[in-house]
Amino acid sequence: MIKAIDQFAGFGGFSWAARQAGAEVIWAANHWPDAVHWHSQNHPDAEHACQDLHQVDWSQVPAHDLMLASPCCQGHSKARGKKSGNPQHDASRSTAWAPVSCLEYHRPEAGVIENTPEFVNWELYPAWEMAIRALGYQVSPHIVDCADLGVPQHRVRLFIVLTRSQAPLILGLQQHQHVPASSFIDFSTGTWTPIERPGRAIATLERVRNGRLQYGDRFLMPYYGSGSGLTGRSLDRPIGTITTRDRWALVDGDRMRMLTADECLAAMSFPKDTRRPDSHRLTVHMAGNAVPPAAGQKVIEALLAAA
Template identity: 55%
Template sequence: MNAIDLFAGIGGNTEAAKMAGLDVVWAANHNPIAVEFHSLNHPEAIHSCQDLQQADWSQVPAHNFGIASPCCQGHTDARGKEGPHHHKSRSTAWAPVSCWEYHRPEVFLIENVPKFLNWKLFPQWKSCFESLGYSLSINTFDAADSGVPQNRERVFIIGTQSKNPIEISIPKRPHVGVNSIIEWDYARWSLIEKPGRAAATLERVKNGRKRFGDRFVMPYYKSGSGKTGRCLSRPIGTITTKDRWAVVDGDKMRMLNINEYRKAMSFGDHIKLPKTRTPAIQLLGNATCPVQVRDVLKAVKKAI
């Protein structure tokens, strides 16, 4: 089956599609850096760097399967105290509607944060697809249940040209702890007790030691995972576009490195990323977890 990937980012959905036996023939995103690295990782696809709300869908290849991950920033609480913000990112959800009004694929999959379902315009958005003859199946899964070493809950909306929504189930795998991705021999550690270390950081380290001993992970900035961090046998908390997770080992600590972030997102070592830390983490935090989406896509293929 041929597929297209809207809001493709660095390629989490495309990686998943390939693992599930789909051929991604076209991928698009508005971010030039994301398109550059998606092209490096998936040179077989046609790439487009554009605002998809302005797309000419007649120029997009015909496809049986549509995949899209519209911007989630307008719905998520990942911005902390600021909360979700309302700007044009919310309106990106209308691009798949217009695309699949034109192409009418047999099936599509749309991924977003669970609070997407609380969007005031969600009922109208859903009814647009129903007007086009699609039945929508709405499912929420945690990436950790697919064996990804990260708790990352996402909603997956499946549209099919059928009388009733399809029902899918994905196997629940054992949770994988964050210890599986930590590179303990990585060189760039610093002493915890050093001049300038924030009091809040030292307090989190102190609390973490009481609960977990000498080794654990914790949010370096703000809170998350309470004020004690997480034990290494648990999946890490949600990876975002901000560099915020640190690992503690005895009297030293450091931020997670790019390769550890990549593994936490379930990307393979073959995936190329920017060499600069900030854009690499931004691309990873904006991505989907390929292993999780693979499981969903396989379940969809089985159900249809």
Template identity: 50%
Template sequence: MMKAIDLFSGAGGFSTGAEAAGIQVVQSANHWDLACEFYALNHPGNEPFCQDLQQADWSLFPSHDIGLASPCCQGHSIARGTDRPHHDIQRNTAWAVVGCAEYHREDAWLVENVTEFLNWTLYPSWLDAMKRLGYSMAEYTIDAADHSVPQHRKRAFLVFTRSKNPIELKLPERQHVPVHSVIDWDGFKWSKVYKPGRSPATIARIENGRRRFGHTFAAPYYSNGSGKTGRCINRPLGTVTTVDRWAVVRGDEMRMLQPSELKRVMGFPDDYILPNTRREAIKLLGNAVCPPVVTDLINAIKVAA
């Protein structure tokens, strides 16, 4: 069985997808103690290294064939808002991949990030460092919805292999899954749309959505993206973020989507354990990699390698 490590493992989406593809994840690592706690609960026997990976001792990581990594995306994402000094530090986390690859010389690496990562000023230098270690790189921009995840979530996936030329992957073409299929319509409390204290902007968005989609639809709880018009529930949801964003409207009632539903929107199994605190659960999910995408990618790498 091929072995992998998972850097910046977060909630464990990369590992979950890799394991579904028959890969044994022998070590994970992340700087956030909460993520490490829940990774360990969901992946018994794999206790994450909880540390800043820019200062990691790579000799402590066991032998493996594949490196999986999802370096911090906040310094690259257009959703970050006004730039802040800590974004420089977050962007630098990608260099941990180079450090690990220099020590272990894995057969392959699979690196995920937001698509803006490809516009990083130091991206050419980072890529050159991997090439100097003997890797060829194939770049893919993948929408999770194309892998039967009920969410439109475009991410860059970089496939590094120790081959003369980049490998060409033949990824499966899967049907889109509508978000209505993963919503628990009767399991949670709803509130009236028109109630005292409801924001006029929220009311306006709901009325716009109702004119466009009828009485039942999804809508983000602020005006970005689909926020002014709502979103049809017969298609995948928009991107799940680290903050509480998505609501569903049904007639004269509405409610926020719950972590158990967002877990399905991300492609995690129903029995995956999340924090009881809503804010922490959604932050973990919003930072995660969608497992079904990883499974399809690794299976395609196996065929092409």
């Protein structure tokens, strides 16, 4: 069986992906204790490390065939806004060097690094890629909409495939039929409130009115931000990107609510039996940072099939 490790494992989306693709996750690490705790609850057979991955002694990490890594994406993502020179974002970008150190020590047969598409626009990306090539790996970036890989969510992500092949490996990713948001919405649960109530923002009421005109009594809409504009979103198509805080509201006639934590996990394609915190806020935060398991699975399967 293929043995894999998961760097910046977070809530374990990449680990679920590897398991579902037939690999064994033998080691996982993250700097955040809450993430490590819940990863260990869902992947108890893996060895876990809670530490800054810049400080890892790679000789203490087990040998593996496949390296998975999701370095911090906030420093690259459009979602961080237009501010530059933010020390926190600058530090987060440097996390991308940890997988390079791992590759240098362990030399696994292959690796997959996940991030936002803007990662390739990083000022140091050419040097980062050159370092990986110097270690004998081909570097093949794939930008995909996770909805095309069976996730009920439009989420454009970058998967960089690293192999020891003669040429960069272009994965044969089959486009899947889109899964609608209605597949995970449960109208019988959640905390509903009347749409027409004192203090409701005018912008929210306008979005509800416009959504009703286009979609009828039941639809999704962004509660903040510009996603889906002012008209909402049909339940017959994938939801928009799940973020690290409550974003999507569900409208049903004269009532509305935010998505539940379980619906957010389902929108990310986590298995139904995934163990999660009781805290709604913490679950949503970890889900919004995760690799969608269904998308990661398709990428890993395509890599293993081509290897």
